[in-house]
């Protein structure tokens with residue numbers, strides 16, 4: 001039905017209305033232009049990985065605190081591509097290509113309901129004042145990612161054994177998983193090693209076991225650290241021998257999430273067949289061969305082991321995650337003060353992360369061929385791109401309890417590598433749910 005407004009509006013009002021309508025039209029046009037422009041700018045993620053990345057054979061860091069050293073990213077480098085990834089589930093939906101969207105309902109657990117949050121990641125208790133970082137969820141571009149359903153997960157995983165294998169990010173992750181699951185049932189700790197680095201929990205009603213296995217290199221390593229975790233000597237790394245801590249349990253596990261990363265940046269001496277083959281950042285004791293050499297060898301060793309294994313469960317390789325130190329690094333006053341997720345392209349992977357990532361993707365792609373032949377279910381859990389967009393998700397100074405009360409000078413060590421709990425890392429479990437339970 002057409003409304004004839006000329007009939008019931010006086011002349012003056014009619015003119016006003018016309019002016020108003022024109023204004024609305026113009027505004028709409030302006031908005032449209034704005035929107036079109038902004039979508040034009042955004043998807044930097046489509047650009048492919050440079051053909052010949054400058055993969056340094058010899059990287060000698062100037063100063064290397066464990067294990068967080070970075071070099072400054074250089075100008076005009078492209079974003080590491082997601083199109084470079086092996087196709088996930090036949091390419092119908094790339095779970096790892098998307099954006100963070102508002103999630104008004106927020107996390108399903110709090111520091112009160114979960115007792116597994118490590119103090120260094122217990123950001124709210126430690127006094128982090130802002131809370132916007134809690135209200136986002138990951139939205140893949142071409143599909144919906146359902147939320148983690150703790151009850152369904154537990155039900156599906158009756159009598160199963162899970163393990164998260166890797167470094168402190170794996171520990172961070174296992175705590176997130178335990179927190180989410182403990183909204184349904186509290187797990188009971190059934191094992192821990194002397195230093196509480198490897199641990200195992202059981203959910204009694206479901207007989208589900210979840211372990212975290214401390215194996216930061218995945219290969220055999222002798223680490224020399226003092227009580228504070230500061231390196232006292234080079235790591236001795238046997239790049240051709242897998243770490244028995246996880247391989248000895250491999251057959252008994254149904255699901256694994258395997259990961260490694262930054263520990264390879266530490267100063268190390270590399271061994272093959274028990275002979276020194278070189279080193280990284282070792283004060284010229286041996287030939288510098290670059291950490292990338294060891295990273296590739298170790299990952300190939302681990303992935304080939306999995307691919308050749310006839311394992312009947314599922315093995316996820318989790319990509320390494322970037323840090324977000326700005327205006328410095330771990331050791332030089334770097335901070336991460338952002339309170340909101342970033343948009344694609346706001347953050348570039350730093351050079352060292354780029355090198356790690358390239359090796360991870362290449363080795364995974366090569367190994368999946370063998371895995372497919374052997375019927376081994378090996379998948380890539382590519383949390384790197386979505387993590388890159390969460391500079392707001394780290395503890396920053398709130399890795400310790402009320403830091404600015406303790407350090408009146410404001411001189412507080414920041415953590416821009418691990419993740420606050422609850423927080424961005426909880427989304428990793430949405431992805432796992434989708435990859436493991438729903439598919």
Ligand SMILES: *[C@@H]1O[C@H](CO)[C@@H](O)[C@H](O)[C@H]1NC(C)=O
Pocket residue numbers: 111112124125
């Ligand atoms: C949880 O965080 C709140 C601040 O939001 C704090 O008051 C409380 O003590 C914390 N609870 C625990 C168990 O850490």
Ligand SMILES: *[C@@H]1O[C@H](CO)[C@@H](O)[C@H](O)[C@H]1NC(C)=O
Pocket residue numbers: 159160161207209
């Ligand atoms: C619990 O699960 C393990 C496998 O993780 C299985 O060997 C064991 O038999 C199960 N126990 C019961 C009581 O079903």
Ligand SMILES: *[C@@H]1O[C@H](CO)[C@@H](O)[C@H](O)[C@H]1NC(C)=O
Pocket residue numbers: 304308366367369370
């Ligand atoms: C596939 O498996 C064979 C035999 O174990 C091994 O020699 C080869 O290196 C593997 N290929 C890749 C790409 O991992």
